[in-house]
Every structure is written in C-alpha cells, then in structure tokens.
Amino acid sequence: MEHQTRDPDHGPSPSQGARVEDDFVRRLTPLKVSPRRLTASLPLAIVAILVVATVAFGATVVRPVVMGPMASATPVVVGDDGPDDTPTPAPTAAPTVEPTTAPTTAPTAAPTAAPTAAPTAAPTAAPTAEPTSTDTSGTMTLTAKLSGSKVVLTWTAYDGADFAYYKVVRSSYKVASWPLGSGDSLLAAISNQSTLTYTDCAPAGKTWSYEVFAVRSTSGGYVVLDSTNLVTISVPATPKPTATDNPADLGALHAAKNSDGTYTFSWAAYTGDTDFTYYKLDGQPYPATPGYVENSGHYWACLDNKTTSVTVKVDPGTWNVNVEAVYFPAGGAAAAAKTDTLKLVVAAAPIPSIGLTVTVGDDGFAHLSWDKYTGDHFEDYLIARTESGTPTQANVIKEIGDVTATSWVDTSVQAGHTYHYRVFAWTSQTVCNGETILAQSPVITVKIPAAATPAPSAAPSEAPSPSSEG
Numbered sequence: 001m002e003h004q005t006r007d008p009d010h011g012p013s014p015s016q017g018a019r020v021e022d023d024f025v026r027r028l029t030p031l032k033v034s035p036r037r038l039t040a041s042l043p044l045a046i047v048a049i050l051v052v053a054t055v056a057f058g059a060t061v062v063r064p065v066v067m068g069p070m071a072s073a074t075p076v077v078v079g080d081d082g083p084d085d086t087p088t089p090a091p092t093a094a095p096t097v098e099p100t101t102a103p104t105t106a107p108t109a110a111p112t113a114a115p116t117a118a119p120t121a122a123p124t125a126a127p128t129a130e131p132t133s134t135d136t137s138g139t140m141t142l143t144a145k146l147s148g149s150k151v152v153l154t155w156t157a158y159d160g161a162d163f164a165y166y167k168v169v170r171s172s173y174k175v176a177s178w179p180l181g182s183g184d185s186l187l188a189a190i191s192n193q194s195t196l197t198y199t200d201c202a203p204a205g206k207t208w209s210y211e212v213f214a215v216r217s218t219s220g221g222y223v224v225l226d227s228t229n230l231v232t233i234s235v236p237a238t239p240k241p242t243a244t245d246n247p248a249d250l251g252a253l254h255a256a257k258n259s260d261g262t263y264t265f266s267w268a269a270y271t272g273d274t275d276f277t278y279y280k281l282d283g284q285p286y287p288a289t290p291g292y293v294e295n296s297g298h299y300w301a302c303l304d305n306k307t308t309s310v311t312v313k314v315d316p317g318t319w320n321v322n323v324e325a326v327y328f329p330a331g332g333a334a335a336a337a338k339t340d341t342l343k344l345v346v347a348a349a350p351i352p353s354i355g356l357t358v359t360v361g362d363d364g365f366a367h368l369s370w371d372k373y374t375g376d377h378f379e380d381y382l383i384a385r386t387e388s389g390t391p392t393q394a395n396v397i398k399e400i401g402d403v404t405a406t407s408w409v410d411t412s413v414q415a416g417h418t419y420h421y422r423v424f425a426w427t428s429q430t431v432c433n434g435e436t437i438l439a440q441s442p443v444i445t446v447k448i449p450a451a452a453t454p455a456p457s458a459a460p461s462e463a464p465s466p467s468s469e470g
Contacts, residue, residue: 142212142228149238151200151208157193158214158226165222166190167213168198174232176211178224205237238275248272248337253323255344258311263346266309267323267339274336276327279303281310286318286343292326293335316348356441358421366410366419366446373425373439378403382424385410390443391422416450 384391
C-alpha cells in the first residue's frame, strides 16, 4: 500500500479542526486473501471497523454535549502487509480526555487618565454689523434741531389718502425703518395728520438718527404710505452740575392769610443756568433755620420747577419759612437758589364756648348744668375742677360719654371749700388747631357753705327728794 501526502487543497490538518474524511487520501489496492486465512481474519476485521467507527464518530455519539479537539486519526487497513502471515493488530485508541478550560482572568485595565484639555478661550463675538441704509425716503421732509438737551423734530405733512399715523422712529444707527429694525425705537404714533412736530428727550452724549413714516392700517399690519428723509443729530453730554456754596437770591417770600385759616406763599421764579428739579417750601419753629437742604428732607410742600406759589395749612405758632430751588449734583441735594427767610406768627383760633352754671343744692353738693354741644367729631364731656387756678385737661375729675347729657352732680365736695369748674367738649381726633378740645365753658366758681353748728341741749334738773325722817 502506498501512503500519500495530504492534499493541499483540503485545508488544514485534523488537529486544526478539519474533517477526518479530508485528512488523507489513500488508494485501496485489492488484497490477496486466501480462503484459508479469511476465516481467521474476519473477526479482526469487524473489530477494526468498530474501532475506526468509534474513533470517527465517538466524539459525537458518546459525548454530544462537550466537543474537544479531535486527535489525529490513524486509518486501519486490512491487508497482507507484514513480512509473514501474522495479522497486524489494530492500535488501541487513547481515550479522549475532555480538556478543562482554564478560567481566563480578565486583565484589569489600568484606568487611563483623561487628558486635561487646555482651556479654550471663549470666542470673541463678532460685532453686529450696522444695518445698511437703503434710501426709502419719500416726499416728506424732516428737520431736527437741538433745544437745550432736547431734539425738536419738524416734518412736512403727508397729503395723501388712507392716513392712520405718523410713526416717529429714532435709531442708534445711521438708518431707521418701519417696521422697526435693529437699533430702532418708536417714539410716537401721532394720529392727527396736521401735527408735524415732536420733541424727543434723547439720551445725551450720543448721535441719533430720525425718520418719520406716514402709515395706513390694514388687517395685516401697518403699510408705509410715505416717509421723510433720514436726519442725524448729536446730543451733547450734559455737564454734571456742581454744588454751589452761594445759592442765587430769589428775594422775599410773601405769605397771605386766607379766610379759611390757610396761607398762600409766593416767590420769584429762578432764572439761572442750573437745571434744578423742583421748589420746596419749608418751615421750622422759630428760631430754627428753615430750608429743605439744611433740614435733612423736612418740608411743607414740593412743587415742580414751573410753579411759584402754593397754599398750605399752617399750625399755630411762630415759624421761620423759606423756599429753595433744589437740584442734585453728585447724588446729593443742593440749593441753586433760595428766598429770604420769612418769620410768620400764626395765632391759635379761639375755641368755641358752651354755657355752664353751678349751684349748691340743699344736699350740700355742687350741681352742674351746661349747654349741649352739637358740633362734629364730638365724643365726650370732660369736667375739670380745681380749688385754686384755672381748670385744664390735667384737672379732669369726670368723663361723660353720653353726648346727650347736660348735667352732673359733684358729690365729692367738702363743706366750706371753694371750687372752680370748667366743662370741655372733647374728641380723640386732632381737628381743631392741633388740639382735641372742640369747645369749652367759662370757669365757674362756687363755695360750699360750712355746716351749721347745732345749739347744745340743757339737761333737765331734778328737784331734790325730801328726806323722810321720822
């Protein structure tokens, strides 16, 4: 028998997983078997076939669950190959041992430190490009001029039909549009077609562009009918005011008393260069110095910078009064001008009077009766009494909350004493010249008579009893 080499076209060797059938190719040569030897060789042939079958198929039939790598098969050939007639015994196949797969320990990967990214500088935003002006001016003409720090706009009229509004637009760019674009602000929507001027208090220290649009109203919004030319004007920065140590003199402050007890104050207008905010009227109890600035914000009245008179109620007393034109340089209040100080004396209004009578009754008590008070705000009668001096609210001995009461009896008097009485109509509200007394009676004086001393009674004398002597 001739042994052939592996066919290279049939893939890898059996140890690498190829099929047994593809491992070797042998050409079978007819055997020369004598009848005498056939009987003895047949059992051996059957055993060999079983061994080959076991080797070839045992891995699948006997152990269907676990498949290990196949051992290289050695084919068994029945024939007369030996030097004599002794048959070649079949080799015993080594038992296939199922390989134990050693557990593979997964290698622990060392943590890889994330590289620290170098800080990326925030990109500088590209400046917003100024809108490009397209000439959309129509037949209307616009002019602008400064009046102090304000911009006065004047334009020619739109004389067409369907007019709804003039839209006055201010822009921080050298272009203005309607509808509003970048940098545009709507200053006014003027519905009167004959109104052809507008004054803008634009922020100072900047350059502004203006344009006026005549529009009509539609269901889809406003449609431009006509527009003016674009005008550009610079508003100069307002110099920061500085406080002055010598306010301008506004002259005398005048005060006139009105029939209702109020006072009307008037003064000359300030005409200096300082752009002051308002006038303030202040009064301080004499001899204190008046003035809003000098007195940390105390004042009687605050008025706009166009008003030069005011009417106020002044409480009784003696006052120093003046007016200051106030402005705020460097964040604090200062006087640009002020009037002379006026000394004003306000007399207290007389308190209304109610009648009072006091008599001593047969019971020796003081009986008081008075006229009923009928004014507003009335709450209580107060009865004051002294033995010397004028009775005041500090000497009240009785409060009567019944406003219909007109009499009371003082049972606490003592015989032989003299008393002074006064009755007040009182309220808890401050309604009368800063007081709570609505009305008062005159002071009435009464003397309680001394008690009469009774004459002593003489005891009757008994005549002596005659002695009985026998």
